[in-house]
Each structure stands twice: as C-alpha cells, then as structure tokens.
Amino acid sequence: MNDSNSALSTCNIGDINALPAGVLYVNHEGIIQYLNTTLQNWLDGIDCIGLPFADILSGAGRIFNLTHIQPSLQHSAQVEEMFVQLKSSAGSLVSLVLNAKRFANMDVYVFTPMGKRQHFEAEIINARKKAEQSAFATNEAYNTLQELQQALEESNRELEALASTDALTGIANRRHFQNAFKQQISIFERTQNPLALLMLDVDHFKSINDSAGHDVGDQTLQRLAELVSSCIRQGDIFARTGGEEFAIIMANTDLDTATNVAERIRTLITTSKFPHQMVTISCGIAVAKPADTPQSLYMRADKALYVAKNNGRNRTEVAE
Template sequence: MESKPTTPADAAQIQAALTDPRRLAAVRDTGLLDTPPEEVFDRLTRLAAKLTGAPVTFVSLLDADRDFYKSAYGLGTTRQLSGRTFCHYPLVSGQALILEDVTQLPVFRDVPTVNSLGIRAYAGIPLRTESGEVLGSFCAVDFKPKQWTEQDVEIISELAHSAMREIRLRMALQDASALNQQLQAQIQKVDALNRALSEMATTDALTGVANRRAFDHSLQLELAIVERRGTPLSLLMLDVDHFKRINDTYGHEAGDKVLVAIAQLLGGCARVIDVVARVGGEEFAVILPNTDAGGAHEVAERMRSAVARSNWLGQPTTVSIGAATLHDKEDAASLYARADAALYAAKTAGRDRVAMA
C-alpha cells in the first residue's frame, strides 16, 4: 500500500513547520534531544525491523535544523542528519507517509538521503502530542523499492504509539521532578521563614540576646533538668546603673548602643550552656545551669568588672547584679523573686556591686 500527500509540502512550508516556536518548545520539553540511546526505544526499532523486514528503523525528533535520532536501528553510528529528510513531510501534513518507491515522484526523488543513504522506500508515522504538535516520526526505510503491507503499516503505527507513550511518560516524570524541586524550594523558603519568625519570637530585637519569652521557657527547661539530675542552678539579675541619666544626657540612640554593648559583654563572659536574656528595658538575666552559689558569684563579678572597665560614653558605665541559687523544691517565680530582691539590695548598697540572695 502507498500513501502520499496529493500536494507534497514545499520548502517554505517545511521550514515554517520546523521552526514553529510552539512545536520546537514541545520537542525540547521532551528532554530527549542529544541524549544517548536507550534500550526502551531501541527495543521498539529492533522490533519494527524484525516484523516489517525493513533494514533501517528509527525514532526521529525534529529540531529546527536537524533530525535527531533517539533510536536508529541499521544506521550505524549516525545519530542525526541535517537538511531535508523524508520525516519533514509527515511533520507538515500531520499524516502517515508511505512510499514504496521514492524515485517515482520528483519532490521525493530530490530528498538528499536518496543519494546520500540510498533510500528507496519510506514509511513514517508522526509522533504527535496531545495538543497536536508533531515531535518527529517513527520511521522504517529500505534501500530498494518495498511494497508496504497493511500489516507493516499497522505495526509501525502501533510502535509509534508505544514510542509516544514512552515520551509522554518521560515528560510526566520531568514535570513531576520539576514540581518536586519547586515544592522543595517552597518548603525551604517556609522553613527559613519559620526559623526567622521563631527567632523573632525568642530574640530581643535590639540586643540579639534572648527575650523575656525565651528566658521564661529556658528557665522552665532548666528546672526540669534539675529535677531529674539534681544539679545546681543559679540565676543572675542585672540592671544598668543610672540608665535614665544616660538617655537624658546622651540620647536614646546612645542608650541603645550601651545596651547592645552590655549584651555582647555578658555573652562573652557566659558559657555556651548559659542563657543571657534581656528581660526589661535596661534589665538582663543570666541563667547559669550546673552552677552553685560560689560559681554564680564568680561569674557575676566577672560580668560586673567587664562592664565597669568599659568606656563607651567617655565615662564608666556600671551594672548592679543580684544572684540567687535554686533551693530544693523551689519554683521559677521564687528563684526569680529572690534574684530580683538581691539586685535591689545591690543597688541600695551603692550600685556597681554583686549581692547574693
């Protein structure tokens, strides 16, 4: 049987079809151009050759200026051809092209592969997407005139459908992979946002140390550890001496800089396991896990001395510190109240000193 267009496409029609942007996008979206041979496609072309007796069978994808062969049985190492080929005609017509002797019509006789490869018979079925874009053809050729039977054409058509199903599957997997990557990117953005929000919720915006919420939560956690392990726990309460005078004399911006600098000094004096927090305007608290009264006094003196040695405003800035060590069965509120009372005692006694509860 033989099927050919009543008016074969001319060069202008072929070029327009080859370079159509939507069609080219569909071809490139397959992700198959310039990829190595794969057994799933090679199996189809081998089967086509075996069942039809054609010496050459191939899966052709049509790029703008070349035919790329995803699978080519009987073509040796040839993976692509440039210039006009028989596969261009099914591209334009959208229909199967079955030629028993290509030399019988001048338009087909002049196709370059007639001379370069010696092609005499051709059977090609378009590989069409669901949206109607022709990606290429599933083809069989012979080097001598061949009478293609209805069974031959049915076989090539069925194998063309199988090739197209595989292409659709690849595209679906690519889409799924791309969607998964987008989803992962969105998850990472959400995670980053959640981390930022969590940090905002637990970090003092000015000084960067823990805020009152984080302090309360950390103190409860440390109390739970003490209950399980029986380890000591101490708490320091610190207040910047005469802070209102600093604001009134130098301005609130200078006062903020003092608070930031003090927070940094406290963090430098603290251990990794300690929690430094800003719990009020010019008030700080430091949770000292696994620290008894002697250790708490030592840390408090180190912090007081570090601040006193500073000279941010051209004159000393000092802090008063109250320290308390957890009693047996004592809760957070009681520990906090005793440390705060010790702080008040330090300020009443003249400031720039440590008082123990």
C-alpha cells in the same frame, strides 16, 4: 465601668469595636472592665468582664504577667511587643502580641495576632492541597511544592530566630529566657544539680538616655551585652529581660562560682569604655532550692538585685 475614666474617654466604644485589634481595659486591681468585639471574637465569645486579667492568661502567661508585664507598667507605664497566650472560652490558647499603656485609673491592653507566620503557612497548606489533588500531574507542580516547602522551612527558622532573639543586642529575649528557665528548673528538679540565676541592671540608665539620647543608650546596651558575653560559658543562657535588665541562667553552677562570675562581669563593666560615660551595674544572685519554682527563684534573684540597688548600686547581693 466609671465614665470619668481617662482611658475610656479618649475613644468612642463603637470605634474601638471596629478596630482590627483586640482591646482590653483592666483596672489597677487587675480586674477586666471592658473588651472590644474583636478580642471577644478571637476568644470564642468569652465573657470575662469582672474577672481577673490573670484568669484569661495561660499558665506561663500568669508568671510572665507577674514578672514582666506588671513591673513594666509600674516602672515605665507601658509594655511593648510582648508575646502572650490568652485562653478562649473553649479553653484553647490564642497566641497574640501585646502592647499596653497605663493611665491614671486604667491599664489599656492592645493585642494583635501573630499573623505573618499563620498567613504564610496557610498559603503553603493551600498549595500542598492543590498539588495533591492534581496527583503531581507535572514536574512543574512537584517542583513548586518542593520550593514552597523549602521556603516554609527557611521561614520557620527565621521566625524562630526572630522570636527568640533580642533585636537590639542580639542575645536571647524574654520569650527565650522564659522557655529556657522552665526547662532548667525541670532539669534541676530531676537531678538536683546546682542551678544559679544571675540578674543584672544598668545603674542610672535613665540618666544616660536623658543626657545623651536614646541612640547612645542603645549603644550602651549593645556594648554591655558584648562584654557580658565574653565573661560567661557557651552553655550559659544570657538574655535581655527588660529595658536595661538582663539575666543569666547558669546550669551546674554553685553560689561561689556564680558570685565570682557576677563580680568578674561587674568589674569588667566598671573598667570598660562606653560611648558616653562610665557605666556600672548592680547584680542579684539566687541559687535553686528543692522547693523552687521558676517564679520563686526569679523573685529571689530579683529581690537580691533590689537590695543591691538600695545598698548603693555597683555591687552584687545574694538572695537568702
């Protein structure tokens, strides 16, 4: 590893190894240069220096890396609180929360465990064992177990909702989108019923943040989510997939219908009132083909969105 690298020069390796978080250095070619002791221990002593970062990701994680993590690093030089799964040396999956920052010659990834739920479940399991050992000697012990079980169920429901919902807009988040998208592709493969993916992006969103501040930017995204939700069916899956990027999965929807929906949304956004200024969006549409995978369909819709941006914005383009 190059000693001159700015990402490494900011912290002594001994200090990094003492952190209660996993740290990974990956060069811009995607090759792992260093991992600290904490992350290595979480991954059962894995030896991955010199390997591609994708090699320690789960199958879904590899797609997520291509479609979200790397684009975020390229466009905004950082990634915030993304759920990923890494493969240990034994092949098991370790669930972690990822934050990352791009430096001049290196990407620095910081991983923290999804400990809240695991800690809570450990307490419940321990309480259950104690109750079983006492053979429910008293009604008080039995009632305590029932209360704890109910608390676990409620906690699981809350955690599942948090894990699937975008905190700012209240719509689905990236994680829910990924899972739902894979399910819809599987359904399409079995039935060949039409499936459309609509991606949309707020035009010149950075200028809104720069001129009016991030609070107004957040209000703009919240307002947009409300307007789009009013234009789609109850069964459509509407998700925020990036900072100002959104996607809609539309089952049983052909190209003409998807195009009409996109144009209806685009027109509504253009003619609606927003906190700071008029807002426009660009849209890209792709419909599933027999050979499509989640990654290929996503890439075709994303490419159509890119064409809409390049052709002047505030328009809808359809993938080939």
